[in-house]
Amino acid sequence: MTSPQTLTLSSVKEAHALIKPFIHQTPVLTSTYLNTLASTPQTPEALSATEWSGQAPARPTLRLHFKCENFQRIGAFKARGAFHAIERLKQSPDFDPSRGVVTHSSGNHAQALSLAAKESSIPAYIIMPTLSTPSKIAATLAQGAQVTFSGPTAPEREAAAQKIISSTGAVLIPPYDHPDIISGQGTAALELLSQVVLPTTTTTLNAIITPCGGGGLLSGTALACSESPTTKVYGAEPSFQGADDAKRGYYSGQRIPSVKSLTVADGLRTPLGEIPWEIIYERRLVDGMYAVTEDQIRAAMRLVYERLKVVVEPSAVVGLAVALYNEDFRNMVEQEGGEGGWDLGVVFSGGNVSLDALGELLKE
Template structure:
């Protein structure tokens, strides 16, 4: 792990029984330390996203989600769009793209549409921009609060998400939209998530282009959309930093901050 990792993340990793070895924070430094460990111990490298096994493994969550929604709607149809017995779409975060391309692979041929969600601060929407430009963006330098999504899309994930039969599209959101979605997930749904996890919810709530697309496709009845919230690897101190700025926080709490013209504090579904 990079030496700059948050202490609670290091402690959490150790508590699972891991032997943590430290490195510098650049990819060169990390890869050098990794190569050294492999050389010394014969360890096997488990890459974070750019490998078929990782992609297929991450994709199994889509099979679970698909089944759980079918079971849930069979037990209580009122939980979904009237008359529909399954998901119409799934939206998930895209950083390196291992998880999203796995979901694309798992749901290919089911008729369930797959979307990616990204932050757009300082060009962190490399997947969205890359798809528009028709080429993979290989370098991203951003300090978006969605720190799990600062990575450019990997080569194998790129080869999957560029297949229009597998991915419908990628939409992006601002830092403020991500924060507003985090607030909703935590204060109302009581789910503790990191900023990277909130991008899908933020797209569904605040991205006008996405919302128009769904209105066009779903018509009056609407869609059942599965939103992947991945993950929750953050600390209370990081949360405090995001939500403490006194003036801004007070305005937000008083409903004066707007996102796409809507008052955030009052824009909470019942």
């Protein structure tokens, strides 16, 4: 396992070289309509019920580049970290594959680790909260994993995982608080930076924004951009029931160790991990954190379906929702981007949502 203290851009590049045979290089999409919408001031009516009521609307210029990890294997970026962790584990002389691996996850990491383990003939033990979506449970079982259910909080998941470790000797591969997971997740941003070719400038993206739950994707993205003098990194969260723990911790200087939220962005219901915190906050590799409401998440999701014609889950669109609706972010882009504006990379983290849930999310 990679040491947390040695995580760098080189760690992400090495991870990418190791997992390239197992993952997809996902496409980057653009939309003239969404660029225009993001670059249009919000109306006073739209702002009237928000914390920015009465303020002059921001006037940023934004060009959006969507990294579509919803097209990744198992439908989410989590495949990157899971394959990297498994491949690194296989390199360890102390690892006994017959004992298996174990994790706790609401769905996407569960599916990803199950797939990566199956392709190496390693048993996978998965702890899933009882409130996990049925489609994600079914997808995890379809990969041949042994699923055990637990309560929804991190301590409950971890206790269930410890029981399995005690009885089987399986190796724990947590969903985000793990160096090999983090460097694997950073490969999405590494690809994004190489895929976007800007015709009018010699610089790369001005910024990348990703969803933040446990922080594996955001901290990996920060590592991928850590040696770029021009590309900033931002995190996006739901605000519902305190799910914006990373944002609150970032601006207070104290990591918040627990979250209990039923936000529609179910992949972001976890607290920011200790290793991601060290990268995001203590090493100052992330430039800011922003949050959006449930209605804004649903609105962004509807726009993606209607305009990009791709399947995304609620967690995937929080970055787009920030770009469209968060006036603090939009004001910052206006001030820093000036007349030329910003080219913003937006990571769509996944697309695992059932048709039944989709109908409920998007109904008028």
